[in-house]
Amino acid sequence: MSPVGNRALGALTRHRLFWPAMILVALLALNVVFTDNFLNVQMRDGHLYGSLIDILRFGAPLILVALGMTLVIATGGIDLSVGSVVAISGALACLQISELADQNAVGGVLSAIGLTLVVILALGAWNGFLVAVVGIQPIIATLILMVAGRGLAQLIADGQIITINSSPYKLIGGGYWLTLPFGILVVIALIALTAFLTRRLALGMFIESVGGNAEASRLSGIRSRGVLIVAYTFCGLCAGIAGLMISSNVSSADGNNAGLWIELDAILAVVIGGTSLAGGRFSLSGTVLGALIIQTLTTTIYSIGVPPETTLLFKALVVTIVCLLQSPAFRQKAFRWRRPVPPPPVPREGSSPPSAGVGAERQVREEDEPVREETVRNR
Amino acid sequence: MEQPAPIVRMSGIGKRFPGVKALDDVGFRLLPGEVHALMGENGAGKSTLIKVLTGVYGVDEGEIELAGEPVAFSSPSAAQQAGISTVYQEVNLCGNLSVAENIFVGREPRRWGRIQWREMRRRAEELIGGLDLHIDVSAPLASCSLAVQQMVAIARAVDIEAKVLILDEPTSSLDADEVAQLFRVMRRLKEKGIAILFVSHFLDQIYEISDRMTILRNGKLVGEYLTRELPQVDLIAKMIGRELADLEKLEGKPPARVAEPLVEASDLGRAGGVNPFTLTIRQGEVIGLAGLLGSGRTELARLLFGADHADSGSLRVEGRRVALRTPRAAMNQKIAFCSENRRAEGLVDELTVRENIVLALQAARGWSRPLPRRRQDELVAKYIAVLNIRPGDPEQPVRTLSGGNQQKVLLARWLIMEPRLLILDEPTRGIDVGAKAEIQRLVVELSDGGMAVLFISAELEEVLRLSHRVGVLRDRTLIAQLDNDDALTTDVLMQKIASGAPV
Numbered sequence: 001m002s003p004v005g006n007r008a009l010g011a012l013t014r015h016r017l018f019w020p021a022m023i024l025v026a027l028l029a030l031n032v033v034f035t036d037n038f039l040n041v042q043m044r045d046g047h048l049y050g051s052l053i054d055i056l057r058f059g060a061p062l063i064l065v066a067l068g069m070t071l072v073i074a075t076g077g078i079d080l081s082v083g084s085v086v087a088i089s090g091a092l093a094c095l096q097i098s099e100l101a102d103q104n105a106v107g108g109v110l111s112a113i114g115l116t117l118v119v120i121l122a123l124g125a126w127n128g129f130l131v132a133v134v135g136i137q138p139i140i141a142t143l144i145l146m147v148a149g150r151g152l153a154q155l156i157a158d159g160q161i162i163t164i165n166s167s168p169y170k171l172i173g174g175g176y177w178l179t180l181p182f183g184i185l186v187v188i189a190l191i192a193l194t195a196f197l198t199r200r201l202a203l204g205m206f207i208e209s210v211g212g213n214a215e216a217s218r219l220s221g222i223r224s225r226g227v228l229i230v231a232y233t234f235c236g237l238c239a240g241i242a243g244l245m246i247s248s249n250v251s252s253a254d255g256n257n258a259g260l261w262i263e264l265d266a267i268l269a270v271v272i273g274g275t276s277l278a279g280g281r282f283s284l285s286g287t288v289l290g291a292l293i294i295q296t297l298t299t300t301i302y303s304i305g306v307p308p309e310t311t312l313l314f315k316a317l318v319v320t321i322v323c324l325l326q327s328p329a330f331r332q333k334a335f336r337w338r339r340p341v342p343p344p345p346v347p348r349e350g351s352s353p354p355s356a357g358v359g360a361e362r363q364v365r366e367e368d369e370p371v372r373e374e375t376v377r378n379r
Numbered sequence: 380m381e382q383p384a385p386i387v388r389m390s391g392i393g394k395r396f397p398g399v400k401a402l403d404d405v406g407f408r409l410l411p412g413e414v415h416a417l418m419g420e421n422g423a424g425k426s427t428l429i430k431v432l433t434g435v436y437g438v439d440e441g442e443i444e445l446a447g448e449p450v451a452f453s454s455p456s457a458a459q460q461a462g463i464s465t466v467y468q469e470v471n472l473c474g475n476l477s478v479a480e481n482i483f484v485g486r487e488p489r490r491w492g493r494i495q496w497r498e499m500r501r502r503a504e505e506l507i508g509g510l511d512l513h514i515d516v517s518a519p520l521a522s523c524s525l526a527v528q529q530m531v532a533i534a535r536a537v538d539i540e541a542k543v544l545i546l547d548e549p550t551s552s553l554d555a556d557e558v559a560q561l562f563r564v565m566r567r568l569k570e571k572g573i574a575i576l577f578v579s580h581f582l583d584q585i586y587e588i589s590d591r592m593t594i595l596r597n598g599k600l601v602g603e604y605l606t607r608e609l610p611q612v613d614l615i616a617k618m619i620g621r622e623l624a625d626l627e628k629l630e631g632k633p634p635a636r637v638a639e640p641l642v643e644a645s646d647l648g649r650a651g652g653v654n655p656f657t658l659t660i661r662q663g664e665v666i667g668l669a670g671l672l673g674s675g676r677t678e679l680a681r682l683l684f685g686a687d688h689a690d691s692g693s694l695r696v697e698g699r700r701v702a703l704r705t706p707r708a709a710m711n712q713k714i715a716f717c718s719e720n721r722r723a724e725g726l727v728d729e730l731t732v733r734e735n736i737v738l739a740l741q742a743a744r745g746w747s748r749p750l751p752r753r754r755q756d757e758l759v760a761k762y763i764a765v766l767n768i769r770p771g772d773p774e775q776p777v778r779t780l781s782g783g784n785q786q787k788v789l790l791a792r793w794l795i796m797e798p799r800l801l802i803l804d805e806p807t808r809g810i811d812v813g814a815k816a817e818i819q820r821l822v823v824e825l826s827d828g829g830m831a832v833l834f835i836s837a838e839l840e841e842v843l844r845l846s847h848r849v850g851v852l853r854d855r856t857l858i859a860q861l862d863n864d865d866a867l868t869t870d871v872l873m874q875k876i877a878s879g880a881p882v
Contacts, residue, residue: 220738220739
């Protein structure tokens with residue numbers, strides 16, 4: 001290969017989304033082998049159908065939850081309550097719709113959704129309040145709502161599974177619009193909104209600043225409490241919309257199982273996408289990619305016929321591989337022997353993106369040191 | 380005078396970090412049965428020397444001998460096994476374990492794999508008793524006072540057959556009684572022939588406990604002295620030194636300013652921070668703050684920026700009474716503050732140079748009114764040029780810059796705010812001479828342009844060169860405010876810092 005080509009390839013492999021993208025491609029390739037016409041996307045009755053569309057459709061709630069989670073994680077926090085928020089949201093909306101005289105009345109459904117979202121916003125703000133104002137560690141603060149929220153969802157549904165029959169509500173998770181599943185459109189809209197808020201407006205910079213160095217941010221005049229509350233509230237909102245989608249898709253609300261463990265998948269998606277759990281830099285596109293990887297993995301498990309009892313184990317195995325591949329230190333070790341000539345470039349610290357996600361070793365900071373040593377740690 | 384052979388001898392020690400020589404040909408020796416104070420201002424190389432000795436860092440040049448044998452420790456635990464134990468300012472023990480467990484953690488007395496609790500408690504009591512302490516060894520460590528925790532750490536160190544004990548600022552959070560208790564323990568250990576290396580910023584304590592001292596300045600050895608033969612004033616002179624070298628001389632003393640008062644603090648103070656002080660800062664005036672570390676310099680500045688709340692007194696800006704509850708409130712009054720602690724309180728490592736520079740301005744505008752990218756680029760390009768920030772790539776992560784350039788990034792962040800009062804806390808510490816001169820020149824220019832500057836520095840030369848007036852701090856009190864006229868010299872300032880007599 002020409003040197004220029006080599007350099008271009010090098011730049012490509014060093015891009016922070018290169019490895020997640022490769023993993024997604026590999027998973028899709030695996031599906032192509034096992035499933036006939038996997039890549040086919042057909043137009044049927046004016047709707048798009050196909051395995052790829054399904055991945056997007058079923059992955060929509062996870063992408064949403066992971067999107068909100070990204071902002072929270074970037075502040076250096078975590079939100080464990082999103083699964084419970086999903087359940088509350090579904091239960092609340094379905095309860096109100098089930099009490100409508102006419103479940104197909106658009107106005108009634110809209111007001112049910114509106115009220116649900118208001119409650120969800122309040123729940124997210126509650127998390128933010130506990131973290132930012134009361135000062136509870138995020139993992140504990142959101143654990144409160146994680147546990148209490150499940151109970152709340154069951155209370156709302158009176159311990160039952162609420163089933164509804166409402167075609168306007170069905171649209172959110174199961175319907176189509178402009179040939180695409182409506183859920184995908186909602187996801188695209190929310191991604192666009194998040195990208196606008198964080199990258200076009202200054203919210204993203206504030207979040208990264210607070211997550212990177214809270215005290216320095218305070219001394220620069222950033223109201224970090226406000227930033228934290230916004231992040232948790234937004235995360236709650238995303239989870240709430242995901243909850244609407246999930247309950248709409250099955251036309252029922254199951255307080256016990258809706259959104260169960262989705263917080264873990266969402267955290268995983270964020271981390272696979274290259275956002276460090278320690279806070280700071282975040283990547284929205286990485287998160288979307290991470291969520292797609294997890295959803296594709298779930299699809300793959302079904303399509304290649306992994307026996308149900310080994311599903312979880314298989315998933316864990318793949319996730320482990322993904323995490324290892326994401327770690328520059330591991331790649332360095334694992335691939336060194338393959339290409340002794342030319343030797344792989346010695347990765348300097350700092351050449352990896354600041355938030356390289358899994359395995360990216362954060363340097364230990366000591367604060368009791370004179371300035372001289374600082375320059376060392378910077379390298 | 381006959382001296383025992385040194386237990387530790389370090390000679391020709393050199394340690395280089397990128398961009399700076401932290402230790403340059405430093406020699407050091409420690410005799411058995413002495414308390415040896417290691418002196419120097421922040422950044423003088425004390426911590427580096429200790430870390431080199433205890434194996435945290437390797438040395439680039441020079442040799443270390445322990446009891447006559449050349450050694451090179453690969454880790455602190457290797458040093459500990461060889462008999463060099465270190466107790467840090469922050470006690471690194473486990474508060475939830477008992478005193479006895481803390482002393483023996485990792486090397487509990489065992490029989491057939493089972494821990495012998497009774498034996499452990501007995502030996503712990505013996506050890507603690509040996510230090511003249513009488514406490515319940517089965518009580519959780521966290522329930523003991525800081526001094527006792529400190530001494531438990533010492534007891535642990537001593538029990539590991541320590542020949543050399545390094546105490547790195549052990550007294551900074553202790554009260555007078557606790558310090559006395561600690562000193563009793565130190566004297567006992569001294570009698571046993573243990574060599575103690577002691578670091579403290581409190582001069583009185585140094586004179587009370589130490590036998591000899593080694594003074595470092597800017598990574599170089601100033602000398603080794605017998606404590607009783609070195610008066611305090613001389614010690615301070617040797618620590619602070621005179622760094623005339625390459626710095627550009629500014630001509631004459633700056634003329635006094637007779638402008639309107641900008642900021643008037645009256646009896647402003649904060650318990651545990653700085654005692655109530657009264658200070659008037661005029662427009663275009665540079666006020667220098669001199670004093671040793673821990674004298675309340677930074678605490679004073681933080682009150683003026685709202686980084687801490689004042690709990691007494693009042694503050695007026697241009698005659699109007701204001702309460703600065705948050706940095707944001709101070710920013711609204713056009714007050715800016717560059718912290719001495721660039722890494723912890725200044726820069727956000729992960730962000731780029733550009734983002735770090737526009738951070739405060741963007742924060743003042745709020746998240747919903749983003750500074751247009753083109754405007755950002757213009758501002759950043761302008762200040763990269765004005766301050767000569769290198770490398771000049773605005774999209775580079777700020778952590779990849781050298782200390783001096785990081786300092787300039789921080790300065791740029793506040794200069795684009797166009798403040799009326801700029802507080803600079805040790806802006807020239809730990810940066811190279813060239814950057815230092817540039818920052819000094821900038822202060823003069825800003826002041827000529829009408830900006831008031833509060834300039835905090837441990838280097839008296841620098842303070843005298845730049846300031847119109849100098850405030851002297853000692854023991855968290857502003858003890859004097861002196862006009863910077865011809866009568867004011869570094870010697871006078873040192874005298875003030877040392878004597879502490881209020882004017």
